[in-house]
Amino acid sequence: MLKTKYYYNPTTCSYEPVRPSVSTFILRTFSFLFFSVLLAAGMVRYYQDHVPSPKEAALWQANERLKAYYDVVQKKIESSTALLATLQQRDDDLYRVLLNTAPLSATERNAGIGGVNKYAHLGKDTLIAQTLSKVDQLASQLAIQNKSYDQIISLAKQKTAKFASTPTFPPVSKKHLKRISAHFGRRLHPIYKIFKMHEGVDFSAPMHTPIYAAAGGYIKWIKKDKKGYGHHLLIEHGNGFKTHYAHMDTIMVKERQRITRGQQIGTVGNSGDSTAPHLHYEVYCNGKRVNPIQYFVGELTAAEYEEVRKQSAYQTQALCSNF
Numbered sequence: 001m002l003k004t005k006y007y008y009n010p011t012t013c014s015y016e017p018v019r020p021s022v023s024t025f026i027l028r029t030f031s032f033l034f035f036s037v038l039l040a041a042g043m044v045r046y047y048q049d050h051v052p053s054p055k056e057a058a059l060w061q062a063n064e065r066l067k068a069y070y071d072v073v074q075k076k077i078e079s080s081t082a083l084l085a086t087l088q089q090r091d092d093d094l095y096r097v098l099l100n101t102a103p104l105s106a107t108e109r110n111a112g113i114g115g116v117n118k119y120a121h122l123g124k125d126t127l128i129a130q131t132l133s134k135v136d137q138l139a140s141q142l143a144i145q146n147k148s149y150d151q152i153i154s155l156a157k158q159k160t161a162k163f164a165s166t167p168t169f170p171p172v173s174k175k176h177l178k179r180i181s182a183h184f185g186r187r188l189h190p191i192y193k194i195f196k197m198h199e200g201v202d203f204s205a206p207m208h209t210p211i212y213a214a215a216g217g218y219i220k221w222i223k224k225d226k227k228g229y230g231h232h233l234l235i236e237h238g239n240g241f242k243t244h245y246a247h248m249d250t251i252m253v254k255e256r257q258r259i260t261r262g263q264q265i266g267t268v269g270n271s272g273d274s275t276a277p278h279l280h281y282e283v284y285c286n287g288k289r290v291n292p293i294q295y296f297v298g299e300l301t302a303a304e305y306e307e308v309r310k311q312s313a314y315q316t317q318a319l320c321s322n323f
């Protein structure tokens with residue numbers, strides 16, 4: 001409120017209000033209008049800056065929702081990446097160790113990661129560019145891991161096929177295996193009484209003790225000779241392995257017949273040049289006769305294997321003349 005100013009009128013001897021001049025009145029009016037307009041403009045600007053419009057408020061809410069979604073997506077990507085890292089570690093430390101193959105190198109693992117940022121057009125370091133880039137990395141590493149599993153499956157199949165062909169099953173049961181009368185190596189010839197190479201193992205066992213196939217395969221041939229190996233047969237296992245069973249009594253299989261690991265193929269006998277009932281057993285690996293004992297390791301306990309290995313070190317008397 002403007003205060004009314006008074007002055008003393010000596011003529012009337014009283015205080016009378018001072019009447020403003022026209023110019024003062026106009027100046028005051030314009031000043032009032034100017035500051036009113038300035039205040040209104042300030043209020044509008046403040047309103048615009050601090051109070052969003054309904055459309056802006058809706059966009060802001062939508063933006064916040066999108067940020068929350070991206071946050072969820074990023075967390076899912078992070079948990080998937082952690083899970084993938086566990087799978088990669090299991091791949092390197094377990095599967096590849098079991099299959100005796102080298103783990104993937106860091107270069108192989110990280111192929112396709114990095115390089116040109118193809119989402120640069122979406123803005124550097126924006127949430128969407130970062131998220132898409134992480135998704136791409138995850139997809140790339142998943143593809144590499146998938147290929148790695150394909151490789152592991154292929155290796156496992158090869159190993160399985162090779163194991164199926166490897167003569168690991170002792171052809172005579174363990175209780176007879178403890179009485180191996182002649183091992184692979186130089187032995188005293190029972191007839192000529194000189195040391196010669198004995199290229200098989202003699203399992204001393206009672207007549208008619210079952211003889212089992214050391215691995216799966218098929219009967220390549222059967223021979224029933226009066227001398228030499230007597231009743232004997234050869235099993236073809238594949239992957240370069242063959243096994244030969246000699247001095248048998250009965251033969252329970254036929255030529256070309258498919259057999260499985262551990263299947264009974266006949267019984268222990270004393271046929272051919274044999275001085276007592278036993279099985280003369282040979283393993284061929286890629287055409288050469290090798291020590292059969294080395295393949296029994298999976299079927300024997302560590303102590304049993306060590307005992308058999310020790311026995312191999314002694315010079316023993318062979319029961320047959322198959323050298």
Ligand SMILES: [Zn+2]
Pocket residue numbers: 182198200201202279280281318319320321322
């Ligand atoms: Zn022998």
